[in-house]
Amino acid sequence: MATNITFHASGVTRAERTTLRNQQGLTIWLTGLSASGKSTLAVELEKQLIRDRGVHAYRLDGDNIRFGLNKDLGFSETDRNENIRRIAEVAKLFADSSSVAITSFISPYKKDRDTARALHEVPSPGEETGLPFVEVYVDVPVEVAEQRDPKGLYQKARAGIIKDFTGISAPYEAPEKPEVHIKNVDLPIVDAVKQIIEYLDSKGYLPAAQN
Amino acid sequence: MATNITFHASGVTRAERTTLRNQQGLTIWLTGLSASGKSTLAVELEKQLIRDRGVHAYRLDGDNIRFGLNKDLGFSETDRNENIRRIAEVAKLFADSSSVAITSFISPYKKDRDTARALHEVPSPGEETGLPFVEVYVDVPVEVAEQRDPKGLYQKARAGIIKDFTGISAPYEAPEKPEVHIKNVDLPIVDAVKQIIEYLDSKGYLPAAQN
Numbered sequence: 001m002a003t004n005i006t007f008h009a010s011g012v013t014r015a016e017r018t019t020l021r022n023q024q025g026l027t028i029w030l031t032g033l034s035a036s037g038k039s040t041l042a043v044e045l046e047k048q049l050i051r052d053r054g055v056h057a058y059r060l061d062g063d064n065i066r067f068g069l070n071k072d073l074g075f076s077e078t079d080r081n082e083n084i085r086r087i088a089e090v091a092k093l094f095a096d097s098s099s100v101a102i103t104s105f106i107s108p109y110k111k112d113r114d115t116a117r118a119l120h121e122v123p124s125p126g127e128e129t130g131l132p133f134v135e136v137y138v139d140v141p142v143e144v145a146e147q148r149d150p151k152g153l154y155q156k157a158r159a160g161i162i163k164d165f166t167g168i169s170a171p172y173e174a175p176e177k178p179e180v181h182i183k184n185v186d187l188p189i190v191d192a193v194k195q196i197i198e199y200l201d202s203k204g205y206l207p208a209a210q211n
Numbered sequence: 212m213a214t215n216i217t218f219h220a221s222g223v224t225r226a227e228r229t230t231l232r233n234q235q236g237l238t239i240w241l242t243g244l245s246a247s248g249k250s251t252l253a254v255e256l257e258k259q260l261i262r263d264r265g266v267h268a269y270r271l272d273g274d275n276i277r278f279g280l281n282k283d284l285g286f287s288e289t290d291r292n293e294n295i296r297r298i299a300e301v302a303k304l305f306a307d308s309s310s311v312a313i314t315s316f317i318s319p320y321k322k323d324r325d326t327a328r329a330l331h332e333v334p335s336p337g338e339e340t341g342l343p344f345v346e347v348y349v350d351v352p353v354e355v356a357e358q359r360d361p362k363g364l365y366q367k368a369r370a371g372i373i374k375d376f377t378g379i380s381a382p383y384e385a386p387e388k389p390e391v392h393i394k395n396v397d398l399p400i401v402d403a404v405k406q407i408i409e410y411l412d413s414k415g416y417l418p419a420a421q422n
Contacts, residue, residue: 011254012261020261043222050223050231056267058308067335069300072293082283089280090301097269097310124278 014127017098023055024205025095025131027120028196031107031175032138033167034153035145037189041138041182042104044193049100053206057100060087065105075164081112088116095120095131108166110173132205136196137178142167144185225338228309234266235416236306236342238331239407242318242386243349244378245364246356248400252349252393253315255404260311264417268311271298276316286375292323299327306331306342319383343416347407348389353378355396 018024028045030038042059049057066073070086073079084107094101107113113135120133145167146154157165164170175181180199182192200206229235239256241249253270260268277284281297284290295318305312318324324346331344356378357365368376375381386392391410393403411417 011258017261020265021267047222050228054231056232056308056310058304060304063337064304064307064335068303068330069297086280086297090304092279093269093271093275093301094305094308096275097267097305099267099308099310119279124275126274 014096014098021056021098022207023098023100025098025100026134026200026205027091027095027101027103027116027131028134028136028200029091029107029113029116030102030104030136030138031113031178033140033142033145033172034106034165035148035150036138036140037192038104038106038138040189041136041192041196042102044189045196046102048193048197049206052209055100055206056098057102058094059102059104060091060094061104065090081109084109084112084116088119091116092119092131106166106172108170108172110175113175132203134180134196134199135175135178136180136182137175138192139174139181139183140185142172225307225309232267232309233418234309234311236309236311237345237411237416238302238306238312238314238327238342239345239347239411240302240318240324240327241313241315241347241349242324242389244351244353244356244383245317245376246359246361247349247351248403249315249317249349251400252347252403252407253313255400256407257313259404259408260417263420266311266417267309268313269305270313270315271302271305272315276301291320295320295323295327299330302327303330303342317377317383319377319381321384321386324386343414345391345407345410346386346389347391347393348386349403350385350392350394351396353383 030042032038039061042061046057046059049055065087069090070083073083084105087103087105091101091103117133117135121130123130149155153162153165154168156162157168166172180196182195241253243249250272253272257268257270260266276298280301281294284294295316298314298316302312302314328344328346332341334341360366364373364376365379367373368379377383391407393406408417
């Protein structure tokens with residue numbers, strides 16, 4: 001058990017890791033309403049990054065987090081904050097390892113997203129720089145999301161079966177200055193992915209396309 | 212916020228990820244007393260895997276876990292269990308992403324290590340197989356560890372300043388069948404790393420050595 005919590009310098013520096021892996025670690029943080037299309041977007045983005053750019057990318061989403069690391073958490077305000085805090089910490093570990101972490105959670109509160117951003121951008125002990133944090137706002141009006149409602153969640157929220165449902169009975173605080181703002185409701189998924197990748201390329205975060 | 216916790220099939224399957232990245236994800240779980248040499252071993256192992264094998268390897272240790280993800284946890288029994296549980300879950304995420312996760316924690320209780328193993332080896336929903344879990348016992352007698360005592364922790368434990376210190380005032384339950392047993396106290400670090408890599412190669416877990 002770690003009674004030792006002094007800080008060591010790493011054997012492999014982040015700079016060296018980035019060079020050896022030919023990849024800049026970073027976190028792409030998707031935020032938006034339920035049924036806004038975050039998960040679909042995350043899946044397609046991951047595919048393109050892995051297949052076309054040879055990047056070590058990995059998605060963190062409800063499937064692998066809520067059933068695993070955060071299975072002890074419920075939906076109280078405290079638990080929701082802790083949910084996002086842990087996701088941000090894990091995304092940061094992936095980014096630090098020179099992976100591209102793609103998180104796909106509603107994350108409705110500005111404060112939580114800002115905490116996640118600060119965790120990345122403020123250098124940890126022993127580091128000279130922080131890690132890039134790319135906030136992607138998947139912007140779909142609640143009326144549209146509610147009409148889609150593929151899992152019947154909005155319907156349950158309207159019926160009062162689900163309490164504190166974002167967009168219906170709990171607020172969604174839209175990002176003010178997201179790095180990427182995807183706002184066309186009818187935007188094909190391929191174009192939404194392109195918009196994100198163009199942003200990443202404009203920052204030089206990705207290796208060149210393969211074949 | 213993830214009120215959606217149904218399970219999706221991944222866009223990129225683990226098999227495809229493994230092929231594209233030319234790498235089998237797995238977790239190497241180091242266990243042993245404080246001052247047994249786990250951290251040094253982890254650093255050298257990570258270096259060799261990244262530099263010589265081109266593998267995406269990443270260490271989880273007190274530095275990046277106790278100051279981050281688990282900074283809310285203390286050293287009560289409940290918190291120690293939760294500490295190891297979360298580490299195991301995060302290691303599994305790295306392994307699932309086709310990284311080699313190297314964890315370096317005393318992890319003195321057999322039950323906790325067995326839980327970590329089961330988390331990896333039992334397939335999750337949507338998966339056909341589990342992930343390899345390689346337990347590495349860094350076996351150094353407590354007398355030797357206490358003599359080294361680079362951080363003066365054993366001295367503090369003897370003086371009663373640190374309570375429940377593994378090997379002094381709390382038990383260390385040695386692994387019965389670790390995949391790798393490193394037992395020579397005077398074994399040079401390079402040979403200990405070699406012993407682990409030979410095991411990984413015997414299982415076909417690593418890509419061939421580069422130049």
